[in-house]
Amino acid sequence: MRAAHFCESCGKVQPPVPVDYFSFFGLPPRLSLDVAALEKSFYELSRKLHPDLNARAGSQEQEWSLEQSSLLNDAYRTLRDPIKRTEYLLHLEGVLLEEQSKSATEQARATGELKKQIVPPDLLEEVFELNLHLEELRMNKKMGDDDPALFEEIGKAKLSLEAKHEALLRELQTYWKEWDGLIDRGPDASTTDRQRVSGKLVDVLNRRNYIRNLVRDVNAAMEN
Amino acid sequence: MSYSDKVIDHYNHPRNVGSMDKASTDVGTGLVGAPECGDVMKLQIKVNRETNVIEDAKFKTFGCGSAIASSSLATEWVKGKTVDEALAIKNMDIVKELSLPPVKIHCSVLAEDAIRAAIGDWKKKQEATTPVAAEAK
Numbered sequence: 001m002r003a004a005h006f007c008e009s010c011g012k013v014q015p016p017v018p019v020d021y022f023s024f025f026g027l028p029p030r031l032s033l034d035v036a037a038l039e040k041s042f043y044e045l046s047r048k049l050h051p052d053l054n055a056r057a058g059s060q061e062q063e064w065s066l067e068q069s070s071l072l073n074d075a076y077r078t079l080r081d082p083i084k085r086t087e088y089l090l091h092l093e094g095v096l097l098e099e100q101s102k103s104a105t106e107q108a109r110a111t112g113e114l115k116k117q118i119v120p121p122d123l124l125e126e127v128f129e130l131n132l133h134l135e136e137l138r139m140n141k142k143m144g145d146d147d148p149a150l151f152e153e154i155g156k157a158k159l160s161l162e163a164k165h166e167a168l169l170r171e172l173q174t175y176w177k178e179w180d181g182l183i184d185r186g187p188d189a190s191t192t193d194r195q196r197v198s199g200k201l202v203d204v205l206n207r208r209n210y211i212r213n214l215v216r217d218v219n220a221a222m223e224n
Numbered sequence: 225m226s227y228s229d230k231v232i233d234h235y236n237h238p239r240n241v242g243s244m245d246k247a248s249t250d251v252g253t254g255l256v257g258a259p260e261c262g263d264v265m266k267l268q269i270k271v272n273r274e275t276n277v278i279e280d281a282k283f284k285t286f287g288c289g290s291a292i293a294s295s296s297l298a299t300e301w302v303k304g305k306t307v308d309e310a311l312a313i314k315n316m317d318i319v320k321e322l323s324l325p326p327v328k329i330h331c332s333v334l335a336e337d338a339i340r341a342a343i344g345d346w347k348k349k350q351e352a353t354t355p356v357a358a359e360a361k
């Protein structure tokens with residue numbers, strides 16, 4: 001059900017109630033989302049909530065319109081983006097991405113056991129190697145040297161990275177489906193199930209971070 | 225956000241950048257990454273087998289200024305320490321020394337992880353290369 005943005009009988013803008021972004025649009029917290037429908041509902045709401053259309057300047061109602069409009073903008077910008085939407089959902093689930101690594105380190109410190117790296121070692125190796133190549137490329141450029149073989153190698157790496165990125169997005173979508181399945185099951189879905197799926201979502205997001213940064217760096221190094 | 229003078233100093237003059245022979249039994253290698261930002265850091269130590277003292281340390285970091293400074297500082301700190309002493313280094317020590325702001329704490333966590341991973345790698349090698357001594361006990 002859509003959060004009550006307007007008065008049922010007079011249609012006037014109501015004060016914003018603290019809701020999550022999904023509820024703001026009257027949506028269940030599902031990850032596979034019809035972006036076109038979201039956009040439509042965004043435009044509809046933003047017209048209705050527009051501060052200029054709502055009563056006298058400086059009035060209470062206008063203030064509420066302002067607040068609701070800015071909430072609407074934040075909600076829309078977050079939900080329409082697949083990554084931001086997933087991150088936001090994890091935030092709702094109480095997963096603190098930043099804290100995870102830190103607490104794993106604390107645990108390693110306390111137990112003396114090796115911290116499990118969230119990113120698989122072979123991916124780390126690959127990331128490291130490519131970064132070395134990129135550094136070489138930048139250095140060459142500075143010296144005015146041209147190393148076509150290196151350039152070609154990096155170009156190949158770029159293609160394989162982009163393929164990996166695509167694959168990760170597809171992987172992310174399979175976990176979206178799992179998540180949505182839990183939401184559709186309603187209160188039957190156990191906390192353990194939710195944690196299991198959110199853990200997988202975190203894992204994909206983390207791996208994607210590496211790849212995304214690399215693609216960005218590769219592009220930058222190849223361009224200038 | 226502005227970096228502290230110490231961060232800038234390490235960033236402009238990083239200590240101990242480089243690499244060592246990964247295959248050597250005296251060398252421990254730690255390759256770690258920060259999932260938050262996608263940065264990577266490699267830290268290597270060379271340990272004296274008799275004394276367990278870390279005689280040399282090298283690093284190479286692809287990441288932000290704070291990560292570079294943290295790993296540069298980490299190599300300085302571990303040198304001359306025994307392996308056990310080095311394990312006592314905490315990320316918050318690095319945060320304090322470099323006056324890192326809260327958003328940069330994960331960069332120091334990365335450095336602590338790297339130290340631990342390098343020592344862990346070295347220990348594993350020692351166990352693998354001294355099976356005779358272990359059996360003799």
Ligand code: FES
Binds near residue numbers: 262263331
């Ligand atoms: S921002 Fe990633 S290690 Fe500093």
